[in-house]
Structure formats: C-alpha cells, structure tokens
Amino acid sequence: xxxxxxxxxxxxxxxxxxxxxxxxxxxxxxxxxxxxxxxxxxxxxxxxxxxxxxxxxxxxxxxxxxxxxxxxxxxxxxxxxxxxxxxxxxxxxxxxxxxxxxxxxxxxxxxxxxxxxxxxxxxxxxxxxxxxxxxxxxxxxxxxxxxxxxxxxxxxxxxxxxxxxxxxxxxxxxxxxxxxxxxxxxxxxxxxxxxxxxxxxxxxxxxxxxxxxxxxxxxxxxxxxxxxxxxxxxxxxxxxxxxxxxxxxxxxxxxxxxxxxxxxxxxxxxxxxxxxxxxxxxxxxxxxxxxxxxxxxxxxxxxxxxxxxxxxxxxxxxxxxxxxxxxxxxxxxxxxxxxxxxxxxxxxxxxxxxxxxxxxxxxxxxxxxxxxxxxxxxxxxxxxxxxxxxxxxxxxxxxxxxxxxxxxxxxxxxxxxxxxxxxxxxxxxxxxxxxxxxxxxxxx
Numbered sequence: 432x433x434x435x436x437x438x439x440x441x442x443x444x445x446x447x448x449x450x451x452x453x454x455x456x457x458x459x460x461x462x463x464x465x466x467x468x469x470x471x472x473x474x475x476x477x478x479x480x481x482x483x484x485x486x487x488x489x490x491x492x493x494x495x496x497x498x499x500x501x502x503x504x505x506x507x508x509x510x511x512x513x514x515x516x517x518x519x520x521x522x523x524x525x526x527x528x529x530x531x532x533x534x535x536x537x538x539x540x541x542x543x544x545x546x547x548x549x550x551x552x553x554x555x556x557x558x559x560x561x562x563x564x565x566x567x568x569x570x571x572x573x574x575x576x577x578x579x580x581x582x583x584x585x586x587x588x589x590x591x592x593x594x595x596x597x598x599x600x601x602x603x604x605x606x607x608x609x610x611x612x613x614x615x616x617x618x619x620x621x622x623x624x625x626x627x628x629x630x631x632x633x634x635x636x637x638x639x640x641x642x643x644x645x646x647x648x649x650x651x652x653x654x655x656x657x658x659x660x661x662x663x664x665x666x667x668x669x670x671x672x673x674x675x676x677x678x679x680x681x682x683x684x685x686x687x688x689x690x691x692x693x694x695x696x697x698x699x700x701x702x703x704x705x706x707x708x709x710x711x712x713x714x715x716x717x718x719x720x721x722x723x724x725x726x727x728x729x730x731x732x733x734x735x736x737x738x739x740x741x742x743x744x745x746x747x748x749x750x751x752x753x754x755x756x757x758x759x760x761x762x763x764x765x766x767x768x769x770x771x772x773x774x775x776x777x778x779x780x781x782x783x784x785x786x787x788x789x790x791x792x793x794x795x796x797x798x799x800x801x802x803x804x805x806x807x808x809x810x811x812x813x814x815x816x817x818x819x820x821x822x823x824x825x826x827x828x829x830x831x832x833x834x835x836x837x838x839x840x841x842x843x844x845x846x847x848x849x850x851x852x853x854x855x856x857x858x859x860x861x862x863x864x865x866x867x868x869x870x871x872x873x874x875x
Contacts, residue, residue: 536626541601
C-alpha cells in the first residue's frame with residue numbers, strides 16, 4: 432500500500448486520485464463524566480456543525496501514544512525539584528510505573544473534501560494526479576503543486592471553515608499532524624510516532640511533495656509474520672478464523688482488526704446511549720471513523736415524498752391477506768412522516784447518512800480467547816441502553832485475532848475524550864423535548 436497523498440500544504444492534502452481534502456483538528460470534551468446539560472449542549476453544537484457540511488465528510492477519532500516523560504514533566508512543571516528530594520523520588524517512581532503501561536489519549540479530526548471550481552478544474556486535478564503517478568513509476572520525483580494552486584486551495588479551506596459555527600473549537604491541522612495520521616494508521620501498536628505538539632508546527636521540505644517518497648506498507652489479510660494460513664485451515668470454517676490484517680512496515684508488523692456498525696435501533700434514549708463515548712471506558716485503545724453523507728433537507732424531502740407515495744399503496748396490496756397489513760409498514764409510515772416533519776421544520780435541516788467503523792490492534796502474535804474484538808462486541812449490549820436491535824459487524828472473528836492489545840491507562844489530560852455525543856452521526860436523530868428520546872429514522 433502506497434501513501435494515498437502526493438502533496439501537503441498547510442491543512443490541505445492532494446491525493447493520488449485527484450481529490451483535495453482539508454483537515455481540521457477538533458477540540459474534544461469529556462463525555463463520559465459530563466452532566467446531562469453539558470451533553471445536550473454538545474449535541475446541539477455538533478448538530479449546528481453538521482448542518483453546515485455538504486456532501487461527504489469524515490470524522491476521525493484516533494488514540495495517540497503518550498510519552499511517560501511528558502506526563503511527569505507536566506506533573507513537575509513550576510516546581511522547585513531541588514528543594515524537595517521527596518517529591519523527586521515520587522516523580523521517579525511515577526515515571527518507572529508509567530513506562531510499564533500503554534498510555535494513550537484521544538484526538539479528533541474532521542476531513543472535508545474541497546470541491547473543484549468547475550469541470551475543467553476537476554479534469555486538471557485528475558490529469559495532474561495521473562502525471563504524478565507515472566513519474567513515480569519511472570522513478571522520478573513528481574512535479575509539486577504550484578504555489579498559485581496552494582494559495583487558492585488554502586483560501587478555499589479557510590473560507591469554508593469561516594462559515595462553521597464557533598460552538599465547536601476547530602483549528603486547521605498542521606502538516607506534521609497530517610503525516611502523523613498516516614503514520615499512526617500503519618504503525619498502530621508498533622513504534623508509533625508521537626503526536627506533534629501544537630507549538631511544533633514545522634513545515635515540510637520541498638513544499639510538501641516529499642510525501643510521495645514516504646515508506647510503503649505491506650498488507651496481508653490473516654497473516655502471521657507474513658505467513659498465510661495453511662491449506663487445511665483455509666477450508667471450511669477455518670476460513671473465518673483469520674479475519675485480521677497484518678500491516679508490515681520497516682518498523683515491524685502491526686495486527687489490526689476492523690469492525691463496522693451494521694444496524695441501528697429504531698429509537699434510543701439520550702443521554703445514556705453514547706456508544707462512541709463508551710469506547711473510552713475500555714482498557715485498550717479503539718480508533719473509530721464516521722463517514723458522513725449530508726444531503727440538504729429540500730433534496731431529502733423530495734425523496735421521502737416518493738417513499739411516502741409507495742407506502743400509501745401498501746395497505747391496498749395487503750387487503751386480501753387474512754393476516755392483514757404487516758406491522759412493519761405502519762412503523763415505516765410513522766417513521767417516514769416524522770422524518771418529513773423534521774426535514775421541513777426549517778430550511779437549514781439536513782439528512783445525514785453515516786457509516787461507522789472501529790479499529791483495534793496489537794503487536795502480539797498469539798491468539799486470545801477474549802480479544803478486544805469480543806470486548807467491543809459485548810459493549811454494544813451492555814454499556815448502551817438501546818431500545819431496539821443493534822449489531823456490530825466484525826471483519827475479524829471473535830476471539831481469534833492475534834492483535835490482543837495490552838491493558839492501557841487513560842490519562843486525565845484535556846482534549847483526550849470523544850468529541851461529543853454519539854447521537855449526531857445518524858440520520859434524522861434529534862432530541863425530543865417531551866420524552867428526551869432520540870429516534871433514528873434510517874440505517875447507518
């Protein structure tokens with residue numbers, strides 16, 4: 432797998448496919464220990480932000496490793512260590528203990544594609560990406576993005592961010608932070624690079640085009656040390672026992688398992704069902720991503736109107752059935768009517784479709800009878816009081832992933848928890864003032 436980007440300038444990324452994305456770092460808040468009123472405020476703030484997004488976007492929540500020395504340094508800041516030998520000994524004991532633990536935090540990122548100015552610009556971007564790919568195949572360094580294009584795209588990203596509400600603290604990501612995201616994805620649990628501090632905003636040499644020469648990763652599904660399963664294990668039920676991904680780099684092999692949220696309940700109570708915030712209570716880190724597709728309310732309302740016409744004729748089709756009309760048709764009609772009512776409540780309403788995926792990892796090659804995959808599965812039924820069916824579909828079989836991550840400890844630092852309530856990604860969900868419930872009117 433090669434780096435999917437070919438140029439970085441500021442918080443703007445040019446991909447090898449000709450698309451251009453802008454990345455922003457979102458200030459997270461602690462949702463696990465927040466009050467009910469704070470969660471409701473966070474929900475409204477995220478709703479206001481999502482309503483300003485158009486088309487596709489991506490919300491990333493990643494768990495960076497934390498340097499134990501940085502923790503002790505922050506603990507002893509502004510303290511005269513020479514005047515307190517006892518506190519110096521305490522600091523050394525804390526450092527020795529922290530070095531034996533896996534310390535992680537949580538950072539949140541928002542990635543939004545920048546639309547092209549027109550069809551001509553879109554074709555020009557695709558042609559430039561193709562020329563850069565040909566240059567790499569020939570062993571040449573691809574031509575960098577012009578400064579004029581950099582300035583235009585950076586101004587476009589700044590103008591787009593200026594239209595967002597200020598209720599959610601967002602700043603442009605730095606070039607070093609963007610490269611950390613790609614390094615973290617390939618080296619989860621194996622000599623991960625530390626997240627650059629906000630004050631270390633050092634730019635890239637050669638105006639960002641050197642990202643094309645960064646290292647590659649070898650992806651092998653179900654491998655252990657690069658070795659696939661034997662012929663016997665690949666037959667019958669054994670084919671489902673190696674659903675993990677080995678990511679091999681020059682720094683070692685990382686074993687990663689991915690899960691997707693395949694179903695959502697018809698309705699659930701909020702606060703009390705923040706399943707994304709509940710991930711921070713696990714004793715191993717979990718990365719997650721939400722792919723959003725935001726449609727303006729006027730466009731979505733026209734689609735729901737067509738669906739309403741189809742449902743209106745369903746009772747007549749079942750009129751001759753002695754069992755009567757299925758109950759699902761009535762529920763679908765009520766849910767559709769509620770969705771249409773919300774979409775037409777104001778011109779700013781939007782329809783949001785979301786795809787949620789999770790990732791757990793480790794560097795151990797042994798199999799475990801209770802890996803992180805099984806713990807993540809069980810949390811959907813035990814930590815979230817959903818009133819309806821729910822499922823977490825896994826691309827890694829339960830209990831047979833070699834990526835059993837070691838136990839880790841959360842640090843009481845700021846901006847290390849999930850960005851907000853987990854209710855906002857799903858389509859048509861808003862708090863009901865009467866019942867304080869959130870109803871999901873569509874699948875994820």
